[in-house]
Amino acid sequence: MKFCWAAKSCVGGRSYNEDRVLTLHSREAVLLVVADGMGGHLHGELASQMVIDTLSHLFALSARPRIQEPGQFLLDALHEVQHSLVRLALSRRFPEVPSTTVVVALVQDSQLYCAWAGDSRLYLLEQAAVSWRTQDHSTVQRLLDKGLITEDEALTHPERNRIYSCLGGMDNPMIAQAGPLPLSVGSTLFLCSDGLWSQMSEMELARALNARALEQVVPALLQVAERRAGAGSDNLSVAAMVLLAAGQSGAGVIDSRDAPEIPDAMMAALESEMLASGRNLL
Numbered sequence: 001m002k003f004c005w006a007a008k009s010c011v012g013g014r015s016y017n018e019d020r021v022l023t024l025h026s027r028e029a030v031l032l033v034v035a036d037g038m039g040g041h042l043h044g045e046l047a048s049q050m051v052i053d054t055l056s057h058l059f060a061l062s063a064r065p066r067i068q069e070p071g072q073f074l075l076d077a078l079h080e081v082q083h084s085l086v087r088l089a090l091s092r093r094f095p096e097v098p099s100t101t102v103v104v105a106l107v108q109d110s111q112l113y114c115a116w117a118g119d120s121r122l123y124l125l126e127q128a129a130v131s132w133r134t135q136d137h138s139t140v141q142r143l144l145d146k147g148l149i150t151e152d153e154a155l156t157h158p159e160r161n162r163i164y165s166c167l168g169g170m171d172n173p174m175i176a177q178a179g180p181l182p183l184s185v186g187s188t189l190f191l192c193s194d195g196l197w198s199q200m201s202e203m204e205l206a207r208a209l210n211a212r213a214l215e216q217v218v219p220a221l222l223q224v225a226e227r228r229a230g231a232g233s234d235n236l237s238v239a240a241m242v243l244l245a246a247g248q249s250g251a252g253v254i255d256s257r258d259a260p261e262i263p264d265a266m267m268a269a270l271e272s273e274m275l276a277s278g279r280n281l282l
Contacts, residue, residue, distance in 0.1 A: 001028065001030070001107070001110075001243070001255075001256040001257075002243075002244040002245065002246060002248055002253055002254065002255050002256070003030065003107075003241050003242060003243050003244050003253075003254055003256070004213070004214055004215075004241070004242050004244060004252045004253055004254060005023055005030075005032070005214060005239070005240060005241040005242070005254065006214035006215045006217075006218040006238070006239075006240050007021045007022075007023045007032075007218070007237075007238065007239040007240070008021070008218050008219055008222055008237070008238055009021050009235065009236070009237040009238075010222050010226060010235065010236045010237070011235055012195055012226050012229065012233035012234050012235050012236050013226075013229070013230070013231050013232050013233035013234075014039070014233075014234065014235055016045070017045070017235050018036065018037030018038070018039060018044040018045040018048055018100075018235055019034070019035065019036050019037065019048060019193050019195070019235040019236070019237035020033075020034075020035045020037070020045075020048040020049055020051065020052045020237070021033065021034050021035075021052075021191075021237050021238070021239045022051075022052045022055060022056060022239070023239055023241075024056060024059050024060075025254070025256050025259055026059075026063035026064070026065040026066070026256070026259050027065035027256055027257050027259045027261075028063070028065040028066040028108060028109075028256060029059075029063045029065065029066055029067055029070075029106060029107065029108040029256075030105075030106070030107040030108075030241060030256065031055065031059050031063075031104070031105070031106055032104070032105040032107075032189060032191050032239040032240075032241055033051060033052065033055055033102065033103070033104050033105075033191070033239065034102070034103050034120050034191040034192060034193055034237050034238070034239050035047070035048035035049075035051035035052060035100045035101065035102045035120070035167075036048065036100060036101045036102075036118070036119075036120050036193040036194065036195075036235065036237065037049075037098070037099070037100045038099040038100055038101065038166060038168075039234075042094055042095065042096050042098060043094065043098040044098060044099060044100060046088065046098045047085055047098035047099050047100035047167060047168045048100040048102075050081055050084055050085055050088065050098075050100075051081050051100055051102050051167065054077060054080055054081045054084060055077055055081070055104065058073070058076075058077045058080065059077075065259070065261075066108055066109075067106065067108060070106050070108055070111075070113040070179070070180070071113050071115075071177055071179060071180075073106070074104055074106060074113060074114075074115035074177065075115060075175060075177060077104075078102065078104070078115055078117065078167060078173070078175050079175070081102075081167050082167050082168070082172070082173055085097050085098055085099075085167060085168045086168075096169070096170070097168045097169050097170060098168050099166045099167065099168030099169045100118075100166060100167050100168055101116075101117060101118025101119055101120040101163065101166050101167075101193070101194075102115075102116060102117055102118065102120060102166075102167055103115075103116040103118075103120040103121060103122050103134060103191050104116065105122055105189050105191060105239075105241075106179075107183065107189070107241070107243070109180075110182065110183045110184070110243070111179065111180035111181065111182060111183060112124065112178075112179050112180065112181040112182075112183055112187075112189065113177075113178075113179035113180055113181075114134065114177065114178045114179055114181075115175055115176065115177045115178075116134050116137075116175070116176055117137060117165045117166055117167055117173045117174065117175050117176070118136070118137050118138075118163045118165055118166045118167075119136040119137065119138050119141075119163050119194050120191070120192065120193050120194065121133055121134050121136070121191070121192055121194075121197050122134045122189060122190070122191045123188075123189075123190040123191075123192075123202070123205060124181065124187065124188070124189060124190075125187070125188040125189075125190065125205075125206055125209060126184070126186070126187055126188075127186070128206055128207075128210040128211075129206050130202045130205065130206055132178075132181065133202070134176065134178070135176070136163070137163050137164050137165035137166075137174060137176070138160070138162060138163045138164070139162040139163075139164070140154045140157050140160045140162075141154075143157070151201075155198060160198070161194075183243050184243070185243055185244060185245045186242065186243065187242070187243045188209055188240065188241070188242045188243075189240060189241045189242075190205060190209065190238065190240045191238065191239045191240065192236075192237060192238045192239075193234070193235060193236060193237045193238075194234065195225065195226075195229070195233065195234035195235050195236035195237070196221065196222065196225045196236045196237070196238060198225075198229075198234075199224070199225035199228040199229055200221065200224075200225060205221070208220070208221055209240075213252065214240050214241075214242060214252075215252060218238050218240055221238065222236050222238060
């Protein structure tokens, strides 16, 4: 599998960044993650970092070099994050469980598997247009689904930041899944936190990403979104990937077959670390 990718996170107008991004690949699988630690709650940055730590460990353990059951892997991994956050809150005697939204993409065998909780999004673009995206776990999305408001009204709705599912918190998360969705050469995955998508229409994203190098367009999109949001800009994060033809080469092109094989000794160390932290191995 050949592809190019780019990932970047910006603090925006906030005092610190609670977003986290992750890009990993084995010889046959690619993992992209965006987690948006929830502002207004305690230690959102710990929750988003827990997403990154847990998924990177589990991907390393499971993608040898492919994930046997991709959909189940994503579901189990996000539930493991939830359990880890609860254990963290109990061990440190936090008054509440740190919370984060999350969206995860797993690409394998030219197919996309996706899981998410909250309002961080994944857009799938085909032929310069958005062909599919995740549906937010939000009050505004419910109003949109019922036809009570328009897409433009959703962007400025007073309850646009209210979500009903996330990792962490006191309730079990509602984790949505999609896939396998077929991918082809030129398919683009664009994962982002609400700090970015709230400032961009789908048409703008599609136009910006069409036939442009990700390493150039991703920073530009973040700058535009931050400027539009002004001094009160939220944290902004993106992880993006374009699937390329098998014969393509050049700067920025990644061949998944070049991923190093993880030695057995390192695998044993990863397993020991997971066990020591109280996590359940998948």
